Amino acid sequence: MAHEQHNYLNHQKGIWSWLTTLDHKRIGIMYFVAIMSFFFLGGVFALLVRAELFTPGKTLFSADVYNRMMTYHGAIMVFMVIVPGIPAIFGNFVLPIMIGAKDVAFPRLNLMSWYMLMIGAMITGSTLFMQNVDTGWTFYTPYSSIKTGMGVIPMVLGVFIIGFSSILTGLNFIVTTHKLRAPGMTMNRIPLMVWALYSTAILQVLATPVLAITLLLLIAEKALGVGIFDPQLGGDPVLFQHFFWFYSHPAVYIMILPAMGVISELVATYSRKVIFGYTAIAYSSLAIAGVSFLVWGHHMFVSGQSEFAGILFSFITMLVGVPTAIKLFNWISTMYKGSIRLDAPMLFAIGFMFLFTIGGLTGVYLASTGMDVHFHDTYFVVAHFHYVMVGGTLMALMGALIYWFPKVTGKIYSDLLGRIAWVFIFTGFNVTFFPQFILGNMGMPRRYYDYLPTFTELNQMSTFGSWLIGTGFLVGLFGVFHALLKGKEAGNNPFGGKTLEWTIPSPPPHENFDKTPVISGGPYEYR
Numbered sequence: 001m002a003h004e005q006h007n008y009l010n011h012q013k014g015i016w017s018w019l020t021t022l023d024h025k026r027i028g029i030m031y032f033v034a035i036m037s038f039f040f041l042g043g044v045f046a047l048l049v050r051a052e053l054f055t056p057g058k059t060l061f062s063a064d065v066y067n068r069m070m071t072y073h074g075a076i077m078v079f080m081v082i083v084p085g086i087p088a089i090f091g092n093f094v095l096p097i098m099i100g101a102k103d104v105a106f107p108r109l110n111l112m113s114w115y116m117l118m119i120g121a122m123i124t125g126s127t128l129f130m131q132n133v134d135t136g137w138t139f140y141t142p143y144s145s146i147k148t149g150m151g152v153i154p155m156v157l158g159v160f161i162i163g164f165s166s167i168l169t170g171l172n173f174i175v176t177t178h179k180l181r182a183p184g185m186t187m188n189r190i191p192l193m194v195w196a197l198y199s200t201a202i203l204q205v206l207a208t209p210v211l212a213i214t215l216l217l218l219i220a221e222k223a224l225g226v227g228i229f230d231p232q233l234g235g236d237p238v239l240f241q242h243f244f245w246f247y248s249h250p251a252v253y254i255m256i257l258p259a260m261g262v263i264s265e266l267v268a269t270y271s272r273k274v275i276f277g278y279t280a281i282a283y284s285s286l287a288i289a290g291v292s293f294l295v296w297g298h299h300m301f302v303s304g305q306s307e308f309a310g311i312l313f314s315f316i317t318m319l320v321g322v323p324t325a326i327k328l329f330n331w332i333s334t335m336y337k338g339s340i341r342l343d344a345p346m347l348f349a350i351g352f353m354f355l356f357t358i359g360g361l362t363g364v365y366l367a368s369t370g371m372d373v374h375f376h377d378t379y380f381v382v383a384h385f386h387y388v389m390v391g392g393t394l395m396a397l398m399g400a401l402i403y404w405f406p407k408v409t410g411k412i413y414s415d416l417l418g419r420i421a422w423v424f425i426f427t428g429f430n431v432t433f434f435p436q437f438i439l440g441n442m443g444m445p446r447r448y449y450d451y452l453p454t455f456t457e458l459n460q461m462s463t464f465g466s467w468l469i470g471t472g473f474l475v476g477l478f479g480v481f482h483a484l485l486k487g488k489e490a491g492n493n494p495f496g497g498k499t500l501e502w503t504i505p506s507p508p509p510h511e512n513f514d515k516t517p518v519i520s521g522g523p524y525e526y527r
């Protein structure tokens with residue numbers, strides 16, 4: 001072997017050089033380690049929740065313990081895994097490289113965002129040792145503000161801080177995309193992943209402050225007795241729902257848009273074709289981001305809002321289907337007559353399209369005001385949002401992991417292990433969540449500790465499926481260690497990608513490019 005390549009991994013040595021690094025690539029890896037640990041914890045809670053639901057009545061835990069596990073599962077998965085996941089890990093790693101930059105615009109702010117996530121997670125995590133955080137991840141008032149214990153305060157304080165991490169990352173990505181593109185890299189030449197991250201960043205910056213203020217108001221009411229949401233103090237609990245969903249609906253697009261960006265890259269690379277409808281895919285991200293601010297009321301059809309509001313929210317919600325369908329049709333058109341390679345990342349991309357479509361279509365049921373009266377707060381909703389969030393975001397995350405692994409580490413992730421993980425996750429996923437559509441339609445309410453004996457079989461199927469998913473992710477994790485220890489050397493461009501990251505060595509040098517690239521064409525020039 002020749003002399004060791006100089007790259008960002010061996011540029012400096014020691015744990016301290018990592019904890020103080022300003023290199024976006026190293027920060028991406030630090031996010032990976034942190035977020036995967038949260039994911040593991042959230043996953044354990046999920047398995048415990050499903051285990052408790054294996055039989056009606058008490059299976060393993062008391063109702064109190066169940067409520068807490070459900071709360072931590074939801075809060076960890078949403079605020080610490082699926083929201084930051086793809087942007088913080090892969091966005092950090094690839095965004096600057098994809099636009100031909102040396103780093104993000106504000107490297108120190110980038111490092112600070114990571115620390116804010118860690119501090120927020122520690123404060124939220126510390127409540128694990130308090131006995132009373134049992135509100136569910138939505139922290140609905142008046143239960144959270146007057147009925148349950150004080151552990152809610154540190155819980156939401158942690159989420160508040162995590163929110164700032166998200167805002168700062170978004171800000172950083174917006175400025176980076178505008179200011180640091182290489183010469184010739186016009187906005188209409190940036191890769192679709194960058195468009196997706198950019199649209200996401202707008203949502204992060206505009207929507208997250210609303211959550212932050214809402215959580216501060218909740219703390220103010222709980223700690224100081226200021227009447228905001230509590231009717232006894234002159235407040236309005238429905239106001240909390242308006243605030244909460246004004247953030248949390250856009251947040252579902254913070255979760256899914258980066259995933260869609262990943263899918264665009266995978267579809268282009270593994271179909272070896274110019275992406276069909278670049279402009280349409282790019283601008284549909286912006287359209288989705290825009291419309292997502294106008295639909296929050298579909299979470300409140302049964303909250304007593306006016307009928308007119310209901311009709312309006314229902315209509316606007318359905319509109320989101322248009323830009324989403326545009327993306328889907330363009331991906332399929334790209335694959336049409338392409339030389340498709342069904343490597344593991346492409347399997348995850350196809351899994352994404354399949355599961356996300358089911359999730360999206362069932363969203364249309366929920367968005368119909370009449371049907372939502374039937375489905376609201378049942379397992380149908382649980383199935384719907386897991387199909388979109390897990391089926392969408394986590395499938396894309398796995399695809400992204402295997403696709404960019406060689407670039408990040410210099411080693412190739414075993415395609416076989418990737419496929420095995422895919423089979424377990426994809427099958428397990430459907431076994432877990434499909435029965436929940438039926439359960440919801442039969443009337444099983446969500447969040448409950450107990451259920452009618454008639455629901456037993458479907459619940460057992462669902463619990464069994466959760467073990468398959470768990471196994472799939474363990475295989476996925478094993479694949480990481482396997483690749484690090486035994487993976488083949490990657491070379492610059494093992495999959496024939498066309499975007500800029502594939503033009504530099506794997507792992508990349510400290511400052512990405514020896515000399516700034518000059519761009520003269522679009523990002524996917526296959527023919």
Ligand code: HEM
Binds near residue numbers: 138362363368
């Ligand atoms: C982009 C991906 C999407 C994600 C990540 C997502 C996520 C979610 C989540 C987390 C919930 C449950 C909220 C809760 O805890 O109460 C939910 C509910 C809902 N979603 Fe989606 N969703 C997505 C797409 C859609 C689409 C495309 C539609 C409609 C066309 C839709 C319509 C609804 C409706 C109406 C509800 C409320 C149901 C109820 O509570 O009765 N969603 N979604």
Ligand SMILES: [Cu+2]
Binds near residue numbers: 252295296298299
């Ligand atoms: Cu929504």
